[in-house]
Amino acid sequence: MAKLIGIGVGPGDPELLTLKAIKALKEIDILLLPTGRAGGESEAYGIACNYIPEQVTQIKRHFPMTSNTVEMLGAIQEIAAEIIPMIQAGKTIGFITLGDPMLYSTYGYLKKFVELECEVATIPGIMSFGAIASGTNHILCEGDTPLVVYPCTDDLSRLDALLAIGSALVLMKVFRQFEGVKAKLIANGLADSCVIASNYGKPNEVLYRSLEDVNPENLSYFTTILVNPKA
Amino acid sequence: MAKLIGIGVGPGDPELLTLKAIKALKEIDILLLPTGRAGGESEAYGIACNYIPEQVTQIKRHFPMTSNTVEMLGAIQEIAAEIIPMIQAGKTIGFITLGDPMLYSTYGYLKKFVELECEVATIPGIMSFGAIASGTNHILCEGDTPLVVYPCTDDLSRLDALLAIGSALVLMKVFRQFEGVKAKLIANGLADSCVIASNYGKPNEVLYRSLEDVNPENLSYFTTILVNPKA
Numbered sequence: 001m002a003k004l005i006g007i008g009v010g011p012g013d014p015e016l017l018t019l020k021a022i023k024a025l026k027e028i029d030i031l032l033l034p035t036g037r038a039g040g041e042s043e044a045y046g047i048a049c050n051y052i053p054e055q056v057t058q059i060k061r062h063f064p065m066t067s068n069t070v071e072m073l074g075a076i077q078e079i080a081a082e083i084i085p086m087i088q089a090g091k092t093i094g095f096i097t098l099g100d101p102m103l104y105s106t107y108g109y110l111k112k113f114v115e116l117e118c119e120v121a122t123i124p125g126i127m128s129f130g131a132i133a134s135g136t137n138h139i140l141c142e143g144d145t146p147l148v149v150y151p152c153t154d155d156l157s158r159l160d161a162l163l164a165i166g167s168a169l170v171l172m173k174v175f176r177q178f179e180g181v182k183a184k185l186i187a188n189g190l191a192d193s194c195v196i197a198s199n200y201g202k203p204n205e206v207l208y209r210s211l212e213d214v215n216p217e218n219l220s221y222f223t224t225i226l227v228n229p230k231a
Numbered sequence: 232m233a234k235l236i237g238i239g240v241g242p243g244d245p246e247l248l249t250l251k252a253i254k255a256l257k258e259i260d261i262l263l264l265p266t267g268r269a270g271g272e273s274e275a276y277g278i279a280c281n282y283i284p285e286q287v288t289q290i291k292r293h294f295p296m297t298s299n300t301v302e303m304l305g306a307i308q309e310i311a312a313e314i315i316p317m318i319q320a321g322k323t324i325g326f327i328t329l330g331d332p333m334l335y336s337t338y339g340y341l342k343k344f345v346e347l348e349c350e351v352a353t354i355p356g357i358m359s360f361g362a363i364a365s366g367t368n369h370i371l372c373e374g375d376t377p378l379v380v381y382p383c384t385d386d387l388s389r390l391d392a393l394l395a396i397g398s399a400l401v402l403m404k405v406f407r408q409f410e411g412v413k414a415k416l417i418a419n420g421l422a423d424s425c426v427i428a429s430n431y432g433k434p435n436e437v438l439y440r441s442l443e444d445v446n447p448e449n450l451s452y453f454t455t456i457l458v459n460p461k462a
Contacts, residue, residue, distance in 0.1 A: 006365075008361075008365075010249070013251070014250075015249065015250045015251035015254065016249050016250070016251055016355065017249065017250055018241070018246065018247050018248060018249050018250075018357065019245075019246045019247070019248055019249075019250070019253075020244070020246035020247055022250075023246065069374075100361050100364075100365075100371075101365065102361065102364040102365055102369065102370050102371045102372075103361070103364075103371045103372055103378070104372055104373065104374075108370040108373055109373075111368075111370070112370075115368070120368065122364075122365035122366075122368065123365060124247065124357050124361040124362050124364070124365040125357075125361075126249065126355050126356075126357065127358070127361065130239075130331050130333065130334070130355040130356075130358065131355050133331075133333040133334075133353075133355070134237075134239075134331075134332065134333055134353035134354060134355040135353075137342075137346070137351065137353065138333065139333050139339040139342070140331075140333045140334045141333075141334055141335055141380070142335065142339055142340075143335075143382075144382050144384045144385040145382075146379055146380060146381045146382070146389060146393070147334070147379070147380040148377055148378070148379050148380075148398070149372070149377060149378040149379075149380075150377045151374075151375050151376075151377070153375045154375040158377060158396045158397075161392055161395075161396055162377065162393075162396070164392070165389045165392055165393070166389075167379070
């Protein structure tokens with residue numbers, strides 16, 4: 001049956017695609033490619049391109065990355081309104097997404113609009129922090145310690161409570177808050193229980209093992225800090 | 232160079248293996264198979280078996296699942312002492328592990344012993360909660376909400392603070408604590424913002440969308456509850 005398929009392509013290395021994702025790419029009629037900038041390239045396409053058959057129609061659409069939720073949802077609703085008639089006409093549409101479609105992904109918003117009218121299926125992908133952990137030899141979490149995935153896009157007010165609990169942490173999008181995050185982690189004795197990764201897996205990758213060593217000028221927006229208090 | 236490779240095979244569906252995991256299985260000389268019970272079968276082997284070449288030597292070893300940490304670490308140290316000379320003699324050993332090797336996995340302990348003497352590499356796998364989220368159409372997390380992965384093997388004392396923060400939750404190994412977890416989630420108005428999955432992806436899978444519907448007699452040890460307060 002025709003549907004929307006959300007396909008996680010993992011964080012960057014094409015070898016981290018799953019067999020299920022590759023199979024789905026071969027079954028779709030249309031590939032919806034998200035771009036973060038108007039007229040820009042799709043990063044997910046760069047990962048999956050070798051597995052997309054030539055006959056698949058590609059439509060590239062801009063999904064605005066903005067803190068203005070109304071604007072963002074409006075743009076995504078327009079894209080949903082465009083693809084719903086295609087699915088109702090019998091086409092299966094694939095939407096490729098970095099990492100995992102269900103974790104902090106634009107796909108979640110698109111899915112909510114489309115599933116009101118059409119069938120939707122989702123294929124999980126390797127999450128960026130899982131790939132960073134394996135690639136840097138960092139154990140995310142053991143035993144009965146909780147693991148917290150924390151997007152550092154708010155005021156960090158919840159981070160103190162999480163640190164007090166003794167959680168292992170995955171701090172995402174750290175860039176703008178780096179100094180504040182660093183101070184909190186050092187105050188909790190965690191300066192050397194970290195991996196700091198910027199542009200992980202890309203040619204301009206930067207890795208540090210201690211917060212004290214970090215030169216903030218080398219960090220990009222896509223900076224992740226993994227913290228294991230038992231490490 | 233000879234080494235230990237930790238290979239995540241995902242939570243159960245062989246199609247959720249990555250290309251990288253399959254490639255690694257073709258490069259190893261020896262496959263170390265963990266079993267949870269002495270003389271039992273390896274669940275990870277059942278997932279990966281179709282991708283393991285015939286010429287690979289298989290050695291099955293019992294990794295005890297016990298709350299006695301000293302006993303567990305002793306057993307794992309013995310296995311490490313057995314495989315380190317094999318690696319030093321030039322063999323590459325693969326250790327397959329359910330889900331992701333860096334998240335609540337026995338592999339983490341084995342790695343710590345082996346990396347003192349030999350090279351170690353790790354290949355991430357699809358985490359069980361990511362597969363449950365995609366398979367049940369449940370968005371794990373959006374926006375700036377933290378996601379907490381919580382093993383319900385302790386006294387749940389940290390769960391109240393995490394709920395107060397408004398986190399999205401992945402509650403693992405819920406079985407023995409089901410009634411306590413249920414009471415806390417209902418008190419926080421989350422009875423219907425959940426997916427409850429027992430034996431996910433297996434023939435005896437049980438799924439519920441509301442805590443009120445759950446018959447605890449149907450739940451196994453491998454029960455996961457996903458909670459999205461915005462769902």
